[in-house]
Amino acid sequence: MIIDDKCKDQFNFEDIIGSVExxxxxxxxxxxxxxxIEPYSMLSLLxxxxxxxxxxxxxxxxxxxxxxxxxxxTRMDFFHTGVFETxxxxxxxxxxxxxxxxxxxxxxxxxxxxxxxxxxxIGGVIEKFRKRAGFILKNWIxxxxxxxxxxxxxxLCQNIFEHSLDSGYLSMxxxxxxxxxxxxxxxxxxxxxxxxxFDQKKEVIYDSPANLIEKAFTTPISSKREFGYGLCEVNxxxxxxxxxxxxxxANASVTALYNKKNKGQPLMFLKNDLKNFRGTQISISLSY
Amino acid sequence: MxxxxxxxxxxLKYKNPDLITRPIGRNLFAxxxxxxxxxxxxxxxxxxxxxxKVIDSSFIDEFLVRLILLSRDEKKPFYVKLRNISESAEINxxxxxxxxxxxxxxxxxxxxxxxRHNNSYFIGPLTGAExxxxxxxxxxxxxxxxxxxxxxxxxxxxxxxxxxxxxxxxVIRKDTQAIFSVV
Numbered sequence: 506m507i508i509d510d511k512c513k514d515q516f517n518f519e520d521i522i523g524s525v526e527x528x529x530x531x532x533x534x535x536x537x538x539x540x541x542i543e544p545y546s547m548l549s550l551l552x553x554x555x556x557x558x559x560x561x562x563x564x565x566x567x568x569x570x571x572x573x574x575x576x577x578x579t580r581m582d583f584f585h586t587g588v589f590e591t592x593x594x595x596x597x598x599x600x601x602x603x604x605x606x607x608x609x610x611x612x613x614x615x616x617x618x619x620x621x622x623x624x625x626x627i628g629g630v631i632e633k634f635r636k637r638a639g640f641i642l643k644n645w646i647x648x649x650x651x652x653x654x655x656x657x658x659x660x661l662c663q664n665i666f667e668h669s670l671d672s673g674y675l676s677m678x679x680x681x682x683x684x685x686x687x688x689x690x691x692x693x694x695x696x697x698x699x700x701x702x703f704d705q706k707k708e709v710i711y712d713s714p715a716n717l718i719e720k721a722f723t724t725p726i727s728s729k730r731e732f733g734y735g736l737c738e739v740n741x742x743x744x745x746x747x748x749x750x751x752x753x754x755a756n757a758s759v760t761a762l763y764n765k766k767n768k769g770q771p772l773m774f775l776k777n778d779l780k781n782f783r784g785t786q787i788s789i790s791l792s793y
Numbered sequence: 794m795x796x797x798x799x800x801x802x803x804x805l806k807y808k809n810p811d812l813i814t815r816p817i818g819r820n821l822f823a824x825x826x827x828x829x830x831x832x833x834x835x836x837x838x839x840x841x842x843x844x845x846k847v848i849d850s851s852f853i854d855e856f857l858v859r860l861i862l863l864s865r866d867e868k869k870p871f872y873v874k875l876r877n878i879s880e881s882a883e884i885n886x887x888x889x890x891x892x893x894x895x896x897x898x899x900x901x902x903x904x905x906x907x908x909r910h911n912n913s914y915f916i917g918p919l920t921g922a923e924x925x926x927x928x929x930x931x932x933x934x935x936x937x938x939x940x941x942x943x944x945x946x947x948x949x950x951x952x953x954x955x956x957x958x959x960x961x962x963x964v965i966r967k968d969t970q971a972i973f974s975v976v
Contacts, residue, residue, distance in 0.1 A: 620816055621816070624814050624816050624817065627813065627814060628809055631811055631813065632809065648880075649880045649881050649884075652846055652879065652880070653881050653884070655813065655849075655881075656813070656847055656849045656850070656881065659811070659813035659814060659847075659849045659851070660851065663814055663815065663851055667815075724892075724896070725892040725893075725896055731897075732854070732892065732893065732896060732897070734850035734851070734854060734888070734889050735851060737850075738849075738850040738885065738889070742884075745884070
């Protein structure tokens with residue numbers, strides 16, 4: 506099966522979700538058409554592969570990976586997860602150096618679903634982020650923005666072990682698209698999703714899955730305790746930084762574009778009836 | 794009593810300048826609780842965050858919100874005052890306190906040693922009149938209700954109600970002579 510060149514953002518990647526899930530156990534995934542892959546698409550592809558591995562016990566094989574994509578995925582420790590096989594390993598002479606320039610990333614990091622382990626991993630990610638913040642947030646550098654991102658990383662990672670009942674992945678990168686500098690943080694899991702998490706909380710009323718996602722990140726509702734401030738706080742921080750946030754869970758998504766906000770309400774888009782994709786995937790972007 | 798949070802965190806083997814996650818909030822709360830065993834009635838407890846960069850909302854919920862609610866315990870009430878709060882910590886505390894107060898119908902506010910972004914000495918949701926009272930007491934140290942009523946141009950009875958609410962919220966003090974003072 507050949508993957509189309511739709512790994513440039515979360516909206517394009519929608520077309521890939523259904524097609525990868527329909528790939529048979531023995532079929533290879535051909536990446537030859539890819540010209541670029543950003544962190545959300547990378548982690549989503551990883552989750553799709555992991556779902557397949559869990560369902561069938563078989564690994565998908567990625568074939569015909571263009572050199573630049575292969576270099577990038579290797580640099581991001583994508584293959585360290587052990588989810589995919591490849592038709593051939595990347596020759597050592599093509600490995601990207603881990604120089605200061607390439608410190609504009611946080612490699613794919615698994616966030617465990619057990620509290621104690623997870624707290625340790627989150628601490629490690631934050632430590633790495635603080636060391637690289639000068640590179641990752643080069644265009645936004647201020648101590649407060651770095652600190653606010655620490656809060657965002659911490660809150661979103663905690664949601665994985667608190668609510669998803671599964672492990673997840675984090676990745677972060679600064680890159681250029683056209684004339685825009687973009688910093689993107691992605692935290693994704695393939696757990697029970699936001700709706701699954703609120704299944705037992707009957708007092709939380711919503712009229713659609715997307716409406717529930719919207720409530721979860723605009724009001725301090727919690728599936729486990731009286732209040733939960735995490736997503737709500739992340740949303741407030743993204744608004745403060747005039748960024749954008751995309752949350753997808755199961756078959757619904759919410760996008761809030763605070764960077765496009767004029768006077769009054771922000772641009773917010775709710776979508777239901779998307780293809781089902783287990784878990785919750787969150788992408789936060791600042792652009793300059 | 795002054796409690797140095799960085800030191801408490803080090804005692805618990807947390808070396809990072811960031812206090813994040815619920816488990817760490819719970820452990821710090823337990824540690825501080827041990828120290829509070831010896832405080833006197835209505836004592837001011839200064840929570841010093843020197844050296845701490847970030848406290849996230851999970852930590853705030855498990856540590857600070859619980860500490861402030863505990864300070865209102867009728868059996869052994871005390872006052873909480875924050876010191877050396879970073880800018881991002883202030884933003885996070887303010888967001889959590891505003892959400893808590895809005896959705897729980899129970900106001901939660903904390904006094905700060907330093908001037909904050911709201912140009913006053915507290916973090917959390919207070920009304921304009923309440924802010925004026927905090928500012929007045931900060932400058933004048935203490936006052937009777939009649940003096941505050943004059944400043945606010947409000948009837949004494951109404952002013953007394955506001956003052957009592959602020960006292961219950963533990964952001965101002967009251968002595969046996971009904972003289973109010975700053976925390």
